[in-house]
Amino acid sequence: MTEQTNRPDDGRGLAPKTVVMDEEALGRALTRIAHEILEANDGADRLAVVGIVTRGKVLAKMLVDRIEQIEGVRVPLGSLDISLYRDDYGHRLSPVLHSTSLPFDVDGSHVVLVDDVLFTGRTIRAALDALMDYGRPQCVRLAVVVDRGHRELPIRADYVGKNVPSARSETVRLALPPFDDHAAVEIWDARDWARAKELRDRAARADESGKEARQ
Amino acid sequence: MLSVRNLINTPSLTRDDIRQILDTAATFEQVNSRTIKKLPTLRGRTIVNLFLEPSTRTKSSFELACKRLGADTLSVAGSSSSVVKGESLVDTVLTLDAMNVDMFICRAKYAGSPEIIARTTGARVINAGDGKHAHPTQALLDLYTMRKRFGRLEGLRVGIVGDSLHSRVVGSLVPALRTVGAEVTLVGPATFLPAAPEALGATSCARIDDVLGDLDVVYMLRVQNERLDGAAIPSVREYAALYGLDARRAARMRPEAVVMHPGPVNRGVELTSEVADSPRALILNQVNAGVSVRMAAIYLLLGGESDVVSD
Structure with missing residues (x-):
C-alpha cells in the first residue's frame, strides 16, 4: 500500500472531544502539587518521587524540578515499571519491560507515587505491590494529573491536578512530550482514540523497522 | 511478542525475537539482584519441569526462573516417573496435560522429544536440551x-x-x-x-x-x-x-x-x-544470566496468549 492510498485514513480526522487542560494549566497544576507535597511533608526530608512508567516517569521528573525550585533541594527521583505486577497478565501482554530504578533507600522513605490518569486504581495497586518488594517506605502518597473516577479498588489520590468526571465509553489521556508532540489532558471517544492509537503505533513500527533495515 | 509458540531451537527465532528475549532478560536481571526476588507475574500458572536426563545447573536454573515469576512448578524426573515402567513419552505428557498445565520444560536424552511434546499438548514447550540436537x-x-x-x-x-x-x-x-x-x-x-x-x-x-x-x-x-x-x-x-x-x-x-x-x-x-x-x-556470568534469560523466555511465551496490547 502506498502512502497515497493510506492518506484518507491516517487518523488526522480523529480528534479529542474536549481538551480539559492545556500545557499551561498542566504546568500550574504540577507547581501547586509540588507545593502541596512539600507542605504535607513539612519540607523535603526523606521525600522521594517515584513515577510509574511511562508518563508518570516524566511527570515525576517535572515535580522534582519544581520541588528543587521551591525548596532548593533535589529529592531522589525513581521510576517503577509495574508490568510484572499487573493482575491482568495473560489477557494483556506488556511486551516491552522498562527498567525500575529506585536510587534511594526505600526503607523509611516518604514516597510520592506519580501517575498520569487515575482510573480503576489497579495500576496503583500493582505499583504499591512492586514498591513493597523493594523495601518498606514510611508512607506512600499518590499524585495524579487527572482523576477520572470509576475506581474498582479502595484507592484515592492525595494530590490531584484536576478531577475530570468521565463516562466509561470515553478515554481520558495525558498527551506529554516526548511521547506526544504537545502537552494536554484530552477526552476522547474511546473508539476514536483506539483508532488514532492504532494508526500512530503502526506508523511508529514502520519507522522502527525502517531504522532497523537501514542499520 | 515472540513469533514462535514454543522454544524448540534457535533457527526458528527471528532477530527481533532474540532481541526481545535479551531485553526482557535485562529487566529480570534487575529483579534477580534485589532482596525480594519473587514476582507475582505468573501466579496461578503451572509449569512442569520434565527432566528425563540428569541435569543440575539447567534444572536449578529453570526451577528458580519459574519460582521467581511466581508460577507453581512440578518436577518430574526420568528415574522417578512412569517412564521407567515403560510408559511412552506421549502418554506421560498426555497424563500431565490432563492436569491442566501451562508449560512443559523438557530435558531429554533423545533428540526431537520436545518437538513431540509440543505436538501432543496445547501447553507451551521449552526445550531444555535434547540429545545432541539443541539447547x-x-x-x-x-x-x-x-x-x-x-x-x-x-x-x-x-x-x-x-x-x-x-x-x-x-x-x-x-x-x-x-x-x-x-x-x-x-x-x-x-x-x-x-x-x-x-x-x-x-x-x-x-x-x-x-x-x-x-x-x-x-x-x-x-x-x-x-x-x-x-x-x-x-x-x-x-x-x-x-x-x-x-x-x-x-x-x-x-x-x-x-x-x-x-x-x-x-x-x-x-x-x-x-x-x-x-x-x-x-563462566559464572553465564550461569548468572541463565536465570534471567529463562525467566524472559517463560514470560514471553506464556504472555503471548493474547495479542491485546496493554494500554
Whole structure:
C-alpha cells in the first residue's frame, strides 16, 4: 500500500472531544502539587518521587524540578515499571519491560507515587505491590494529573491536578512530550482514540523497522 | 511478542525475537539482584519441569526462573516417573496435560522429544536440551553474556573449540549467532567437526593457534566423555595439549577477548584452572544470566496468549 492510498485514513480526522487542560494549566497544576507535597511533608526530608512508567516517569521528573525550585533541594527521583505486577497478565501482554530504578533507600522513605490518569486504581495497586518488594517506605502518597473516577479498588489520590468526571465509553489521556508532540489532558471517544492509537503505533513500527533495515 | 509458540531451537527465532528475549532478560536481571526476588507475574500458572536426563545447573536454573515469576512448578524426573515402567513419552505428557498445565520444560536424552511434546499438548514447550540436537536457552544466555560484555553482537568473532559434532550447545548457539550477525569459527580435530560447517554459516579450523589471536570470544566446549562413541580422539591428554586453553595460550588472546564455557568444566582438559578462574572467564556470568534469560523466555511465551496490547 502506498502512502497515497493510506492518506484518507491516517487518523488526522480523529480528534479529542474536549481538551480539559492545556500545557499551561498542566504546568500550574504540577507547581501547586509540588507545593502541596512539600507542605504535607513539612519540607523535603526523606521525600522521594517515584513515577510509574511511562508518563508518570516524566511527570515525576517535572515535580522534582519544581520541588528543587521551591525548596532548593533535589529529592531522589525513581521510576517503577509495574508490568510484572499487573493482575491482568495473560489477557494483556506488556511486551516491552522498562527498567525500575529506585536510587534511594526505600526503607523509611516518604514516597510520592506519580501517575498520569487515575482510573480503576489497579495500576496503583500493582505499583504499591512492586514498591513493597523493594523495601518498606514510611508512607506512600499518590499524585495524579487527572482523576477520572470509576475506581474498582479502595484507592484515592492525595494530590490531584484536576478531577475530570468521565463516562466509561470515553478515554481520558495525558498527551506529554516526548511521547506526544504537545502537552494536554484530552477526552476522547474511546473508539476514536483506539483508532488514532492504532494508526500512530503502526506508523511508529514502520519507522522502527525502517531504522532497523537501514542499520 | 515472540513469533514462535514454543522454544524448540534457535533457527526458528527471528532477530527481533532474540532481541526481545535479551531485553526482557535485562529487566529480570534487575529483579534477580534485589532482596525480594519473587514476582507475582505468573501466579496461578503451572509449569512442569520434565527432566528425563540428569541435569543440575539447567534444572536449578529453570526451577528458580519459574519460582521467581511466581508460577507453581512440578518436577518430574526420568528415574522417578512412569517412564521407567515403560510408559511412552506421549502418554506421560498426555497424563500431565490432563492436569491442566501451562508449560512443559523438557530435558531429554533423545533428540526431537520436545518437538513431540509440543505436538501432543496445547501447553507451551521449552526445550531444555535434547540429545545432541539443541539447547536454545543455553545459546540465548550465551548471547546475553556476550552482549552485556561487548555491548553488541553483530560482527563479534566467536571461536567454538571442541566437539561441535556431538554438541547440542553448538546446535543452538551457531544458528543464533548467525541470526544476530556474529562470525563463527568451529575449531577442533576433524572427528569433532561437522562435514560441512558452511551449511551452518560457519567456517572451521583444525588448529586453535591459527585463530586464537583474532577472536573476541573463545567458547570452549566440554569434552563429553559420555557422548563419545569410542575413538573420536586418541586420548584426553593429547586433546588437552592440542586444544586445551592454558595460560600460555590465553596470553595470545586479544586483550579484551573473553573465555566462555557452557559448564560443567573438565578442569585440566579443555580449560586449566588458571584460565577458568581468570578475569577473562565469563563462566559464572553465564550461569548468572541463565536465570534471567529463562525467566524472559517463560514470560514471553506464556504472555503471548493474547495479542491485546496493554494500554
